Amino acid sequence: MPIDEHLVRPKRRDAALNNERLVQAAREVFARQGLSATLEDIAKHAGIGVGTVYRNFASKKEIVETLYDAAIDSALADAQTALEIEDPWVAIVSFFEVTAANQAQDRGLCETFLGHDGFGPNEPIAEKLVAVLSPLFDRASQAGVLREGVTVTDIGPIFAMLNSVYRMSNARPDLWRRYLALMLDGLRASDRPALPLPALDVASFKTALSAGD
Template identity: 85%
Template sequence: MPINEPLARPKRKDAALNSERLVQAAREVFARQGLSATLEDIAQHAGIGVGTVYRNFASKRQIVETLYDAAVDSALSEAQTLLDIEDPWIAIVTFFEVTAASQARDRGLCETFLGHDSFGPNERAAEKIVAVLSPLFDRASKAGVLRKGVTVTDIGPIFAMLNGVYRMSDASPELWRRYLTLILDGLRASDRPALPLPALDVASFTTALTTSH
């Protein structure tokens, strides 16, 4: 009779605690420094050796995916509920305010959405962003509350612009709200002339999000 393979031993209690500490440390470091933070930065913040990081995670990419893949999916799930808001314009405003607030608190989340170095949405995630948010923008367009020519793919450049404000607002963490208000004023339907250039098409939007920066 073949000898049964030994059962995999559960993580020792201290190893499990190290893993939890690492994930929390990574969340705090990426939120403050963005995805350019190193594994050494995470280890130092957690108060452990960098070797312990590698025993828990094969790479920095694995940590980023552990933290942010679920966060992006959760944000999109919440965005779907915005269709329950009766006023199409208020739904659009709420989407930008909630998303911008999350990104302002967490540079890593912002860079994951926008793409940073080799990190960012894959093609499937980028297409999901368009699929989930299109009904929100289509409804607002049909209601006549969005400026002519505004489309869901405008969110990429808009959040890229806001990212510049997040980076310069240490002395005033809510500074982004001023500039988001100016942006929203430009998105709302009015007697302004048509926008000078078309928005990105879906293919170009996907490429912009998934290409390394």
């Protein structure tokens, strides 16, 4: 028996709208509550039943990964934009400030990058991060503006430390800027002594980022 397309199309359109509404609701809930938010929280925020959530996404992990794909592309685009800045040190500062500002506004984004609650970058994505960001750090190092021993893999621990500041910033949402400035001062070449320990090597960095995968 032929299927009446007029009966099928509205259903498909509704399903697409529900999916878009869910993704947007998840983005807003995770930004405010972090990755501890539940599917029930997302459904409530979207104004739909939790059963609809499960019909669109098999798990919270699937929703996080959907959002994370877009987030990683945005972060890599920010790194590419920073490379277009002529001054190598200003480029480094720009990358950190833009990335930190995005993470400060979105707890879920920050926690995803840091591999919290079982979510985080997989190894191929970690490799991509290293590949895109290495030229930024290599250029600054060759220009003599980075402290000796500073490398691309230092970004993980730096953003992990900033994450603690984001959590303290309810009264002062921009408090992280003070501590980022202190950290950047520590990265800049000067007459300071050599760093006491080497940075993570690339293999360890990828393992650390993908620990929650």
